Amino acid sequence: MSPKPSCRCGAKAVYFRAYNGESLCAKCFSASIFEKTKKTISKYGMLNFRDSVAVAISGGKDSSSLLYVLNEVMKGHGSKLQALTVDEGINGYRDESVKNAKELAEKLSIPLLVCSYEEFFGFALDDALEQRKDKGISSTSCAVCGPLRRRSIDNAAKALGANVVATAHNLDDVLQTFFINLHSGDTERIKWLSPAYKESSENFKLRRIKPFLEIYEQELAFFAYANNLPFQSESCPYMNEGIRTEIRTYLNKLEQSHPGAKYSTLRTVLQIANGLEGSLPKKEIRTCSKCGSVSTGEVCSVCKTLVQFQ
Numbered sequence: 188m189s190p191k192p193s194c195r196c197g198a199k200a201v202y203f204r205a206y207n208g209e210s211l212c213a214k215c216f217s218a219s220i221f222e223k224t225k226k227t228i229s230k231y232g233m234l235n236f237r238d239s240v241a242v243a244i245s246g247g248k249d250s251s252s253l254l255y256v257l258n259e260v261m262k263g264h265g266s267k268l269q270a271l272t273v274d275e276g277i278n279g280y281r282d283e284s285v286k287n288a289k290e291l292a293e294k295l296s297i298p299l300l301v302c303s304y305e306e307f308f309g310f311a312l313d314d315a316l317e318q319r320k321d322k323g324i325s326s327t328s329c330a331v332c333g334p335l336r337r338r339s340i341d342n343a344a345k346a347l348g349a350n351v352v353a354t355a356h357n358l359d360d361v362l363q364t365f366f367i368n369l370h371s372g373d374t375e376r377i378k379w380l381s382p383a384y385k386e387s388s389e390n391f392k393l394r395r396i397k398p399f400l401e402i403y404e405q406e407l408a409f410f411a412y413a414n415n416l417p418f419q420s421e422s423c424p425y426m427n428e429g430i431r432t433e434i435r436t437y438l439n440k441l442e443q444s445h446p447g448a449k450y451s452t453l454r455t456v457l458q459i460a461n462g463l464e465g466s467l468p469k470k471e472i473r474t475c476s477k478c479g480s481v482s483t484g485e486v487c488s489v490c491k492t493l494v495q496f497q
């Protein structure tokens with residue numbers, strides 16, 4: 188199948204979807220993203236009537252698209268929509284994306300809460316990462332940042348009174364995470380990829396949803412561009428440190444020579460994750476002895492990270 192000059196509606200085609208042979212105009216392309224997101228939300232029962240949803244936005248293309256799409260598809264749904272942004276403190280990178288996040292939220296008239304590592308943990312990410320050498324800490328940047336970011340998102344969502352947190356993880360993100368955990372043997376984290384996965388603790392009042400689970404990263408980039416969304420194209424300066432970059436390259440190559448390969452891999456990954464969700468013994472959920480948050484161990488991953496930098 189090769190690209191055609193016009194869309195099914197007769198307008199000029201601007202996007203070719205190699206995995207199903209569709210040539211689409213910008214309008215029909217955007218409509219297909221709205222449709223796909225709606226389908227994913229209903230297929231996995233992501234939203235209930237009267238939910239209060241906080242969308243974590245970073246000012247990047249994926250999360251800007253998510254806020255834009257949810258604002259549209261949740262109309263008349265009876266749910267509340269708010270946004271939150273976490274400023275990790277990455278010099279020369281985060282300032283611009285926070286500005287974009289604010290601009291978009293304002294344009295859509297959605298309340299936005301901006302919070303920072305500085306205010307939650309007392310330091311900027313740049314400062315913590317710089318201390319690693321002196322303190323002999325070998326963790327990668329993402330390993331340090333990840334737990335802090337999740338905790339910040341939880342804190343901000345609670346401050347907004349939300350019961351659901353929507354993140355912009357797309358099909359590519361989910362596949363990459365699967366392969367990373369496949370290599371490291373972390374079956375517990377593979378289980379977490381299941382959209383059916385629910386935290387078993389009563390203490391845990393936040394539900395996490397990924398409405399872009401079935402959408403290619405490349406399509407979100409085009410969506411943001413086609414809808415003129417303000418977004419930062421530069422990526423995080425710390426992102427090239429891990430195995431994720433190699434896996435991304437591998438998956439992109441695979442998709443190029445076998446269009447649709449990512450999508451069929453996702454179906455398999457979700458089946459594996461669902462199977463694990465049903466068969467792995469439930470880990471006992473405890474309360475962190477330091478901060479009182481929900482934890483699988485004596486001390487939670489955030490407190491373990493923080494203690495290294497004290």
Ligand SMILES: [Zn+2]
Nearest residue numbers: 194196212215
């Ligand atoms: Zn069209």
Ligand SMILES: [Zn+2]
Nearest residue numbers: 475478487490
């Ligand atoms: Zn803790």
